[in-house]
Amino acid sequence: MKPIVRLAYVGVPMLVALxxxxxxxSxxxxxxxSPGRIDTAALPLAFGLVLGTFVNDSIVLSFDYQRFCWSVRDAVLTAFINFLGFWSFIIVVSAVPAAILDKDLYGVYEVLGLSTLALATLFLLAWTSTDNQLYPASLSWTIALKAIGNAVSRRKIVIAAxxxxxxxxxxxxxxxVIWWLSLLTAVYGTHL
Known part of the structure; x- marks a missing residue:
């Protein structure tokens, strides 16, 4: 079993636990x-952020999920569930309130007393490309450099990344990130 897969077997359950x-x-x-009344003025922002995340992640994360899938159907189903479900959940439930309250995600976990678990989880997931795509980004950079005629080792690219x-x-x-996702949504929306 590859070391990255071993880290994923530890990191992903840690993320679920977190x-x-x-x-x-909380x-x-x-x-x-409270279920209360829904503020309809905030709905366009929430939907825009979800759509922006969907567009962004469908480009960035597609290769990560495809390498773990056994068939094209599995890859499409996994991408759909992740992009539409998981990332939408993360943005609407955690990122938007964090931005409104001017608190970053680490600050939220610190208030809850989960900062050690959060740091350990994010450290492990950074290397499995589940969180910040460090490994696949280095692979993409390596391929891009090869395409223009420069050969660079993946190790150096990973360290630089x-x-x-x-x-x-x-x-x-x-x-x-919230403003970036809003910009992506605005740009994407003009092409519909």
Whole structure:
């Protein structure tokens, strides 16, 4: 079994445990959200973010899921469920409230007392390409460099990608994700 697959077997259950723990702790600490009245003014933003995420992830993540599928049908079904279900859930349930409250996801897990589990999970998943696509990005960069005639080792590309990711995290580029997804939605919407 490849080391990346072994990490995925550990990281993915940790991610499930992290999400379930965060949900349970949030409900026990602050109570279940009241069904109340739906603010229809916020619906276009929520739908736009979901659509922007769908468009973005359908481009970025398709290769990750295809390599684990046994057939074309499995690949299409997995991509559909992940992009439409999982990422929509993540954006609507966690990213939008975090942006509104001006809290990043790590801050939310810190308040819940799950920061150690969150860091360990994200560290493992960064290498399995489930979270930030570091490994497949390095593969794509390697193929792109080969196409223009430069041969570079994957190891150097992975190290460069990790350094770039760390630098972008330090400058908190991820705080602009909501606006980026909104922009993707606006650009995509003009082509419909």
């Amino acid at each position: 999400i379930i723990s965060a949900l349970a702790l 409900v026990s600490k602050w109570g279940a959200p 990790a350094a770039l990711t760390a630098a972008l995290s330090i400058v908190k580029l991820h705080t602009f």
